[in-house]
Amino acid sequence: MRVPVSWLLEHVDLSSQDDGPAPTADAVGEALIRVGLEVEDVIPVPATTGPLVVGRVASIEELTEFKKPIRYCRVDVGPEHNEADGEHAGSRGIVCGATNFAEGDLVVVALPGVVLPGDFAIAARKTYGHVSDGMICALDELGLGDDHSGILVLPPGTADPGDDAAVLLGLDDAVLDIAVTPDRGYCLSVRGLARELACALDAPYGDPALVGRDLPGEDGDAWRVRLDPSSGCRRFVARRVTELDPAAPSPWWMRRRLLLCGVRPISLAVDVTNYVMLELGQPMHAYDAATVTGDVVVRRAGADEKITTLDDAQRALDVDDVVVTDDSGPIGLAGVMGGASTEVGPGTSDVLLEAATWDAPSVARAARRHRLPSEAARRFEREVDPGVARAATDRAAWLLAHYGGATVAPGVTDEGGVSAPEPVVMALDLPDRVAGTRYERGAVVRRLSQIGCAVEVAGADPGDSGGAGLRAVPPTWRPDLTRPADLVEEVLRLEGYAGIPSELPAAHPGTGLTLSQRRRRQVSRALADAGYDEVLPSPFVPPTVFDAFGLDADDDRRHALRLANPLDADRSLMATTLLPGLLDAVVRNVSRGLRDLALYQVGQVVRPGPGDPSAAPSLPVDHRPDAAAIASVLDGLPAQPLRVGAVLAGAWERAGWWGPGRPADWSDAVEAARLAGRVYGAELAVTADRHAPWHPGRCAALWFDDTLVGHAGELHPKVLEALGMPARTCAMEIELDRLPLAEDRPVPAVSSFPPVLLDVALVLDQAVPAASVVAALRDGGGDLVEDVRLFDVYAGPQVGEGKRSLAFALRLRAPDRTLTLEEASARRDAAVATASERVGARLR
Numbered sequence: 001m002r003v004p005v006s007w008l009l010e011h012v013d014l015s016s017q018d019d020g021p022a023p024t025a026d027a028v029g030e031a032l033i034r035v036g037l038e039v040e041d042v043i044p045v046p047a048t049t050g051p052l053v054v055g056r057v058a059s060i061e062e063l064t065e066f067k068k069p070i071r072y073c074r075v076d077v078g079p080e081h082n083e084a085d086g087e088h089a090g091s092r093g094i095v096c097g098a099t100n101f102a103e104g105d106l107v108v109v110a111l112p113g114v115v116l117p118g119d120f121a122i123a124a125r126k127t128y129g130h131v132s133d134g135m136i137c138a139l140d141e142l143g144l145g146d147d148h149s150g151i152l153v154l155p156p157g158t159a160d161p162g163d164d165a166a167v168l169l170g171l172d173d174a175v176l177d178i179a180v181t182p183d184r185g186y187c188l189s190v191r192g193l194a195r196e197l198a199c200a201l202d203a204p205y206g207d208p209a210l211v212g213r214d215l216p217g218e219d220g221d222a223w224r225v226r227l228d229p230s231s232g233c234r235r236f237v238a239r240r241v242t243e244l245d246p247a248a249p250s251p252w253w254m255r256r257r258l259l260l261c262g263v264r265p266i267s268l269a270v271d272v273t274n275y276v277m278l279e280l281g282q283p284m285h286a287y288d289a290a291t292v293t294g295d296v297v298v299r300r301a302g303a304d305e306k307i308t309t310l311d312d313a314q315r316a317l318d319v320d321d322v323v324v325t326d327d328s329g330p331i332g333l334a335g336v337m338g339g340a341s342t343e344v345g346p347g348t349s350d351v352l353l354e355a356a357t358w359d360a361p362s363v364a365r366a367a368r369r370h371r372l373p374s375e376a377a378r379r380f381e382r383e384v385d386p387g388v389a390r391a392a393t394d395r396a397a398w399l400l401a402h403y404g405g406a407t408v409a410p411g412v413t414d415e416g417g418v419s420a421p422e423p424v425v426m427a428l429d430l431p432d433r434v435a436g437t438r439y440e441r442g443a444v445v446r447r448l449s450q451i452g453c454a455v456e457v458a459g460a461d462p463g464d465s466g467g468a469g470l471r472a473v474p475p476t477w478r479p480d481l482t483r484p485a486d487l488v489e490e491v492l493r494l495e496g497y498a499g500i501p502s503e504l505p506a507a508h509p510g511t512g513l514t515l516s517q518r519r520r521r522q523v524s525r526a527l528a529d530a531g532y533d534e535v536l537p538s539p540f541v542p543p544t545v546f547d548a549f550g551l552d553a554d555d556d557r558r559h560a561l562r563l564a565n566p567l568d569a570d571r572s573l574m575a576t577t578l579l580p581g582l583l584d585a586v587v588r589n590v591s592r593g594l595r596d597l598a599l600y601q602v603g604q605v606v607r608p609g610p611g612d613p614s615a616a617p618s619l620p621v622d623h624r625p626d627a628a629a630i631a632s633v634l635d636g637l638p639a640q641p642l643r644v645g646a647v648l649a650g651a652w653e654r655a656g657w658w659g660p661g662r663p664a665d666w667s668d669a670v671e672a673a674r675l676a677g678r679v680y681g682a683e684l685a686v687t688a689d690r691h692a693p694w695h696p697g698r699c700a701a702l703w704f705d706d707t708l709v710g711h712a713g714e715l716h717p718k719v720l721e722a723l724g725m726p727a728r729t730c731a732m733e734i735e736l737d738r739l740p741l742a743e744d745r746p747v748p749a750v751s752s753f754p755p756v757l758l759d760v761a762l763v764l765d766q767a768v769p770a771a772s773v774v775a776a777l778r779d780g781g782g783d784l785v786e787d788v789r790l791f792d793v794y795a796g797p798q799v800g801e802g803k804r805s806l807a808f809a810l811r812l813r814a815p816d817r818t819l820t821l822e823e824a825s826a827r828r829d830a831a832v833a834t835a836s837e838r839v840g841a842r843l844r
Helices: 005-009 025-034 165-169 190-201 252-260 268-280 360-369 375-381 386-404 430-435 443-450 484-495 515-529 579-591 627-636 666-678 717-723 770-784 821-839
Strands: 002-004 038-044 052-063 070-076 092-096 106-110 125-127 130-132 174-179 225-227 235-242 285-288 296-300 306-308 314-316 322-326 329-333 351-357 413-416 424-427 454-458 469-473 597-604 642-649 651-653 685-688 694-704 707-715 730-735 756-765 785-794 803-812
Touching (some): 002 005, 002 252, 005 025, 005 174, 005 190, 025 038, 025 174, 025 190, 052 165, 092 130, 190 268, 190 443, 225 235, 252 268, 268 285, 268 375, 268 386, 285 329, 360 375, 424 430, 424 484, 443 454, 443 469, 443 484, 515 597, 515 666, 579 597, 579 642, 642 666, 666 694, 666 707, 666 730, 685 770, 694 730, 707 717, 756 821, 770 785, 770 803, 770 821, 803 821
Parallel strands (some): 225 296
Antiparallel strands (some): 052 070, 052 106, 070 092, 125 130, 235 351, 235 413, 285 351, 296 322, 306 314, 424 469, 597 642, 685 694, 694 707, 756 803, 785 803
């Protein structure tokens, strides 16, 4: 909100302060910042130097020989500045192209020697066949707005020719640009900001809503009004003024304040409603009373109803919209915009003034639904003080009577009412305990009284916090004060956050990382060390991804949790697997020219069970729920197991002088999965499998003991084509929660004795997986077998059709002695025998 500093200081009594000049604009801005407001800018009115004076247009000569309107004007600028003698003594000649003024009007004249904002110097010069001895100024030329449609015409009687226009225009003022947070809607007014400034300067405050008005009695209604209970309208106040002079101009002081606040003056009736909104924070609307037929009814809109708003747009109303209606139908969209049928026009002399308190959520929805953001809606969305509606109508009626010659009709309509705010009870020393300091005696009561609370203290002297309790009734303009914490915040911010000691409490020593946290970090560190880059994809996936993966209709991964209010309508499901996010990251990187990728993610997936999360009860926030309520919520939560996934595309080893390079293949994905298990003591077994979205012939199932923990391999070509992925992309995904969490893992024994290296070649059916042979050799060799590694595969006529030869390197070692060749050979023979028994292998 923009507000002139002079307007704020008008309601703050600084007479009790030390003698000296009034605070500067910067000092006012700093004071508001101290009490928690965000002052974005302090904007001085652009400076003008030189003789800027008020002039009266004495005569106008139309110069018709030019293509555009040009006028040669004689302007009386006061005895001190007029020509002293000659034919045109008593005035100055000025050439002007504007046509919105007439003879006798008061204007602002920049005489030669004036420098206007923008370093625009004024000098006497000959133009259009005449000497222009100065310039008649428009608003934008004076830095008071951006209106250049015509020059500034001052209301009659504002000043005399020759008066200092800089003083009249208030060019020594400044404007504060303040960002008001949604919870402090009362600060969207001079009334609220001046109250905050008075608190910051610790000075008496004059509430403009309490200024008395000499208005007629209140007998009877100004207009019959009925509020439908479904409308949510809390209060509706109306006053009527008649015999208004439609041509009466707005006083200059009002126009000036509106301009500095960024509001364009229009007419007296409209300007008054805007002025009262800025002053008191109560948006108002003025109806042409002659066009209002029958009683006014406030209700929800009916189906298929329409309204033509003040912007001449016809709008279809929603049944959620709150409307003001008469016998003709809707005449206003409550809190947003009035209707064109009852608009105050150039000939309006009978005005019905409305000040209402609307339902904030309804106004917010209507403004967004109809795309009609307005200053009124902005205030109603943040709650308007219901107690100021009567003062607003009185103020507006008085201004119209005083400056427009109107007569205020007797009677006031005041439907609804003002609900008394609920009192808040707290310990008097609670602010001291929260801030960690001790405020002076009476500070809490004084600060709460300053913001408008009615405060009572019981149990001790009000100035003594020991054992005292405080009961505060918040004012109607502070609906945000509902808890003791809210009152504490008010005391702390008004006393100053700088006075709160900034001492950090001693950190709790803690218990270190849990086993699950330790495993997660170790797995992440191991994959990063192996050359993978970690990514954090979105946990939300589109429903179409499961079709792209080629999942069966009954695949449990399709059973995903749907979001009630997704951030992206195309990604409405919680991920049941890490692969969609990882593959999205690959596509994004490939589109940016990165083709050799090794990415990984450690994260949770959501696997819904039989429970329905939406059926869980809403837990209270003001006290701890009981065990049954907590259990019902936990029962409805879906499983969220921790997984690790990786994806590889392009080259695993790049080509160069060191070698030809090597593309990533399914074995690298398998090794990444085994590495993730191995870093926490889990050696994964590998078997062939068929599992979408992997290639059926290049897919491995990963097991720990008898538990399936995941899959790895090359992705199916159709999946890669559907997702726009590079060919031969490989991936792995395992569930870390299915691996054991051992608190005390045994330290690996390192033997200082030399190993015995033996090779063995076995012939077996081609369908037998190599992993089954490795497992048999390990089991048969016993604890002396340190490692079994496949180093050669041969299939040909020497081993027979349907057969293949697998060559393994066995490393055997004893922890306490050097093995003899006989011991090692016996263990090898036992390993071969076990392989022969289990998988039908024979020595080649």
